[in-house]
Amino acid sequence: MAAINTQRRRLIKGVGFLALSSLSPPLLAASANALSPEDRVSPIQPAGDGVAYFPDGRLGKVIPRSGELLPVIGMGTWRTFNVGDNPRLLKSRTQVLKAFYAQGGGMIDSSPMYGSAEAVLGHTMGRLKQREKVFAATKVWTSSTQQGVEQVEDSKQLWGVQRFDLFQVHNLVNWQAHLQHLLALKAKGEIRYVGITTSHGRRHHDLADIMKTQPIDFVQLTYNIVDREVEDVLLPLALEKDIAVIANRPYQGGQLMRRYQSHELPHWAAEIDCRNWAEFLLKYVVSHPAITCAIPATSQVEHMHENMGALRGSLPGENYRNEMVAYLNKL
Numbered sequence: 086m087a088a089i090n091t092q093r094r095r096l097i098k099g100v101g102f103l104a105l106s107s108l109s110p111p112l113l114a115a116s117a118n119a120l121s122p123e124d125r126v127s128p129i130q131p132a133g134d135g136v137a138y139f140p141d142g143r144l145g146k147v148i149p150r151s152g153e154l155l156p157v158i159g160m161g162t163w164r165t166f167n168v169g170d171n172p173r174l175l176k177s178r179t180q181v182l183k184a185f186y187a188q189g190g191g192m193i194d195s196s197p198m199y200g201s202a203e204a205v206l207g208h209t210m211g212r213l214k215q216r217e218k219v220f221a222a223t224k225v226w227t228s229s230t231q232q233g234v235e236q237v238e239d240s241k242q243l244w245g246v247q248r249f250d251l252f253q254v255h256n257l258v259n260w261q262a263h264l265q266h267l268l269a270l271k272a273k274g275e276i277r278y279v280g281i282t283t284s285h286g287r288r289h290h291d292l293a294d295i296m297k298t299q300p301i302d303f304v305q306l307t308y309n310i311v312d313r314e315v316e317d318v319l320l321p322l323a324l325e326k327d328i329a330v331i332a333n334r335p336y337q338g339g340q341l342m343r344r345y346q347s348h349e350l351p352h353w354a355a356e357i358d359c360r361n362w363a364e365f366l367l368k369y370v371v372s373h374p375a376i377t378c379a380i381p382a383t384s385q386v387e388h389m390h391e392n393m394g395a396l397r398g399s400l401p402g403e404n405y406r407n408e409m410v411a412y413l414n415k416l
């Protein structure tokens with residue numbers, strides 16, 4: 086971690102490159118009669134489960150603690166934005182971010198753990214000059230309490246933002262000390278929300294304890310159509326405690342796309358407004374009542390367009406969600 090901090094210092098100093106429903110047979114014949122248009126959440130009908138719609142039709146979810154509406158699709162930056170100062174890659178990631186902005190994306194999530202990603206975000210955001218479009222979320226990731234304080238300041242400089250919307254403790258590392266610091270910053274109005282992250286199913290028991298006892302606004306955890314363990318305890322707990330939930334690894338790091346994209350979508354996918362696998366997989370994630378947004382990561386403009394498609398149209402209700410899982414189980 087020391088090496089990473091040194092690298093971040095270098096990036097900050099050398100900001101040379103920073104410009105500082107109703108299903109079709111035969112597949113679902115058995116269940117077709119059980120599903121109806123009421124089994125999906127429609128943008129033109131009052132929506133439950135914290136779903137609401139922006140005036141331009143984008144799907145949003147309410148952050149429980151504040152009532153603020155957040156677009157259900159955000160963007161992750163692990164690996165995809167860790168491109169250093171390569172001019173060709175910086176240009177390409179600027180185009181990815183431009184596509185994200187153009188289609189009304191919301192949260193951008195990063196971390197000091199992601200190499201140059203925060204610096205690259207600062208560069209690309211600077212190029213596009215629309216920082217206000219971003220719900221800026223990053224993390225503290227260090228076992229040292231003092232380095233955690235420094236990381237907050239470093240991240241502000243790297244991103245080029247005055248204030249973060251959300252600061253999270255990455256992977257529960259030294260969470261007691263960092264949480265205390267982040268909550269103090271929130272009390273002073275220097276950050277708006279505080280959260281804690283995990284992934285890959287790690288330390289769920291500890292996370293549940295924190296959710297029960299600490300005044301956090303957000304949790305971030307792994308949730309996708311295959312990795313559904315969090316449905317048992319953590320997601321119901323988030324609903325009970327009014328904690329917003331960010332779903333990381335919605336494609337299981339890209340594996341789900343590789344596994345399924347050569348297959349046909351089910352006949353009834355259009356009924357829940359899914360035109361491709363990206364929309365199918367992301368709508369599964371964000372249609373869970375406890376999930377506030379998903380943060381797929383991509384290095385490609387074309388993929389960003391596909392991902393942003395999940396911000397539109399209806400969401401599957403419970404019966405469709407069950408059919409989505411059942412369909413994948415048969416592939």
Ligand SMILES: NC(=O)c1ccc[n+]([C@@H]2O[C@H](COP(=O)([O-])OP(=O)(O)OC[C@H]3O[C@@H](n4cnc5c(N)ncnc54)[C@H](OP(=O)(O)O)[C@@H]3O)[C@@H](O)[C@H]2O)c1
Nearest residue numbers: 161162163282284333334335336337338339381382383384
């Ligand atoms: N502990 C933590 O706090 C934690 C842990 C893990 C992740 N996260 C956050 O969550 C974010 C998302 O997780 P992730 O990056 O691990 O995995 P992910 O979003 O599930 O998958 C990313 C992969 O999917 C591919 N992809 C994206 N859109 C696609 C599309 N439309 N069609 C085909 N392939 C597509 C990307 O490749 P292309 O570049 O080719 O599109 C990339 O390889 C991270 O970036 C990070 O911000 C946080």
